[in-house]
Amino acid sequence: GESVGLHLPTLSVQEGDNSIINCAYSNSASDYFIWYKQESGKGPQFIIDIRSNMDKRQGQRVTVLLNKTVKHLSLQIAATQPGDSAVYFCAEIPMDSSYKLIFGSGTRLLVRP
C-alpha cells in the first residue's frame, strides 16, 4: 500500500547546529504535505506545510524542501534549541482525500546541550 516513511528514526544534534529531518513518500498523487512536531504525551503540532507546486517554503527557523522527482521531503531546523527535542512526522494529503492525513513513521530529534 501507499506509505510515507522516514530514513532516520533518531537524530541527535548539538544545540545551535542545524537539523535536517528527511521523509520519503510513495503517493505521487499527494498534493499537500505537512510537518508536525509531537512532544511526549501530546498531540501533533503543526510546523510548516508545502503544496506540490512548490519546492521550498520557509518559516521561522524552519524550511521545508520538496523534491517531487525522487518523492522526498525534508525539514530543516536552524540553530536547533533544546525545546526542539521531540518526534517529527511528515504527513501527506492525497488529492481528493477530504484532508485525510497519511503520517510517516517519525524521527526523534534529540538536542544535546
Add this chain to the structure above:
Amino acid sequence: GAVVSQHPSWVICKSGTSVKIECRSLDFQATTMFWYRQFPKQSLMLMATSNEGSKATYEQGVEKDKFLINHASLTLSTLTVTSAHPEDSSFYICSAGQGTPRGYTFGSGTRLTVV
C-alpha cells in the same frame, strides 16, 4: 488560534468495559473530525472520519462496532471503545477541521490503558 480539547487525558479501565473519549472544538465549528490511534514509538494511524450529522467513515481494518463514533454537534465528537481489551491500550488522538488542510488542529490525546 483554534483549540481542540480531548477528555479524559488518560483512563484506566478493566477488560470488557467501555470507555468514551470526547473531542471538542472550543472556538470553532468543525464539520469534520478525525480519530487516530498511536501505539508507543509508532506513527499515527487514521481510524475514522467523523462527519457531523452522519455516520462515520472507518478505515480498512477498523471495527466500527468496537469503535463507536458519534458526531452529534459541530463542536463535539465522541469515540467509544466497547468491550475493551488490553490490545486496545493506546494513545487516541482526534483532530478537528475548518475546511482547509492547515486548519486541522489536533487534540492533546487520551492515553487508554486496559487492564
